[in-house]
Amino acid sequence: MSNAYDVIIIGSGPGGYVTAIRAAQLGLKTAIVEREHLGGICLNWGCIPTKALLRSAEILDHANHAKAYGLTLNGTMTADVKDVVARSRGVSARLNGGVAFLMKKNKIDVIWGEAKLSKPGEIVVGKMSKPVIEPQNPVPKGVLGEGTYTAKHIIVATGARPRALPGIEPDGKLIWTYFEAMKPEFMPKSLVVMGSGAIGIEFASFYRSMGVDVTVVELMPNIMPVEDVEISTFARKQLEKRGLKIITEAKVSKVEKGANSITAHVETKDGKVQTITADRLISAVGVQGNIENLGLEALGVKTDRGCIVIDGYGKTNVPGLYAIGDVAGPPMLAHKAEHEGVICIEKIAGVPGVHPMDKGKIPGCTYCNPQVASVGLTEAKAKEQGRDIRVGRYSFAANGKAIALGEDQGMIKTIFDKKTGELLGAHMVGAEVTELIQGFVVAMNLETTEEELMHTIFPHPTLSEMMKESVLDAYGRVLNA
Incomplete structure (x- = not known):
């Protein structure tokens, strides 16, 4: 040959x-x-x-809230790691x-x-x-x-x-990368996650669903820093409601290793240092x-x-x-x-x-609970570029399908150029938004305007109806809010 x-x-x-x-x-x-x-x-x-792990976590979350759906489980739902x-x-x-x-x-x-x-x-x-x-x-x-x-x-x-920070290099035992986090031999009782990008937040969400005490440390002012601030702020509140502890504008400056635990020294922007002792630390500071x-x-x-x-x-x-x-x-x-x-x-x-x-037309998805998805410019980036914009928002709490699913916490945000009607960006947080985002990706690639989106028929009842309502809201024409 x-x-x-x-x-x-x-x-x-x-x-x-x-x-x-x-x-x-x-x-x-x-x-x-x-x-x-x-x-x-x-x-x-x-x-x-990781999506397979997160699916297991999602099923467990639903099972733990079965009563809200009128269901009673005979016995305790537990996860076998x-x-x-x-x-x-x-x-x-x-x-x-x-x-x-x-x-x-x-x-x-x-x-x-x-x-x-x-x-x-x-x-x-x-x-x-x-x-x-x-x-x-x-x-x-x-x-x-x-x-x-x-x-x-x-x-x-x-x-x-995975990128490693000097002095906090992963060792495969106490300090994990996504390799070790993906196949734990046991479920730690407590965990520090260093970094709140997609990898860090997804693992934080998974381990929290598994019952782990999770603390996320992020250097930037907001978690998931590439996302629209309004979306990441909403996501943070929902993650904290689930019991995640989140520290922003802070860094892990030092990690002390014990026999079977770590102590992370977390330094905030004002120079104060607190220590957090946990079973393991996941380093998720990029690749x-x-x-x-x-x-x-x-x-x-x-x-x-x-x-x-x-x-x-x-x-x-x-x-x-x-x-x-x-x-x-x-x-x-x-x-x-x-x-x-x-x-x-x-x-x-x-x-x-x-x-x-x-x-500018590459979608990004984070598969935590709640999910986050986006494409195009954030509101801040659009303003930085000097764009005259219209912004529309629509809440999951007003959508029939979301309410029926028991998934009524979320929002969809759309950003348009006021002069041309060009869709500049779309940002979502909530159930199944990683599937919904592609609708806006297609629209942006086809150079669709707000008028064409308004005249598109969305099926009812679906989560996708919120996409159209967000567009309508940007132009003062929202129907179901």
């Missing part, structure tokens, strides 16, 4: 494997290099298994096998090992690295492995890993691109703040070399990586009409 390809992709996460499939569809001879397990972090240790984790890992294993099937179906060669760029258009693949956590399935013994491979186009899609040991320096590949610098089509400053996904910079989201990869490979293949990705 020839070791020469049209395209080689380093990394089989969502960006890598989707790009490989699109390349194969376009008739390019394609290979993908993977050092650990197909599907990358998202499928094996991120997006998917081993079974909860086993279900989550099983979900990942199933999808891991699905990626392997897609590679075979699309005639994509999988090269097992760790790739390094040796010169433009060439990589050397060494032995597989030891997985950070053991893979769910035994690593397939592929025909292709160690050796030298060439390609006209090489795409780096090596993803990212950093996997750019090391790839040979980038020797080739003169330009990087910035730990990520590879690219143009709107994934091209680096080295001819024939591209980068996509987390390793190419924020937002570090699986769906961004997938779309970025498709743009990159279609540009390589000469597909007409390929446009750079508009990062």
Whole structure:
């Protein structure tokens, strides 16, 4: 078998494997290099298994409030941590096998090992690295492995890993990253979560549902700092009602380790320090691109703040070399990586009409309880840009479906350009908003105006009706409030 390809992709996460499939569809001879397990972090240790954990938490929350639905459970509802984790890992294993099937179906060669760029258009693949956590399935013994491979186009899609703060490095026992938090051997009684981005808040929400005493420490004034302030403030109140303790404008300055516990020194903006002793600490202070040991320096590949610098089509400053996904910079989201990869490979293949990705139209979702979702400009960002805006809001408490579901705490907020009617942003907090947000994403991509949204018929009774009511509210025409 020839070791020469049209395209080689380093990394089989969502960006890598989707790009490989699109390349194969376009008739390019394609290979993908993977050092650990197909599907990358998202499928094996991120997006998917965390949602499985959060689903277990959601069922438990509902069961604990069964009386509110006129139901009585005979016996106590408890969570078996081993079974909860086993279900989550099983979900990942199933999808891991699905990626392997897609590679075979699309005639994509999988090269097992760790790739390094040796010169433009060439990589050397060494032995597989030891997985950070053991893979769910035994690593397939592929025909292709160690050796030298060439390609006209090489795409780096090596993803990212948890960022560590000096002096508070994760140790796998007392200080966890999402790897350890995702498969605890026991359920801690107390927990400190350092960072309130999507990863931190999702784990805080999960562990609180499991009955853990959780304290979240966030450096910024608001939790989920990238979200609209009004939405994050609402979410904070709901999380605190569930028993989460949240400290903002503070940092963990020091962590002392005991035999089976930690003591976090939390310093607030006024310089005061309080100590919190807990069983474990989760470090969720962001992620950093996997750019090391790839040979980038020797080739003169330009990087910035730990990520590879690219143009709107994934091209680096080295001819024939591209980068996509987390390793190419924020937002570090699986769906961004997938779309970025498709743009990159279609540009390589000469597909007409390929446009750079508009990062302003990438939705963000946080799957805590309550869920948070958004796309486009926040109210503050719109004002910073000097926009003359209209803002609409609608409460879950006024929606029939939300009330019937027993999920009447939430809101939807829309932001429009007052002059043109352009939808600039949409922000949501509440039940199932991670599913609802896509309606506004489609609307923004189609350059839909407020008038077209007002004339769209939304089914009744649904949560989606609140989307239209929020639009109507922005123009003083709300009907059901």
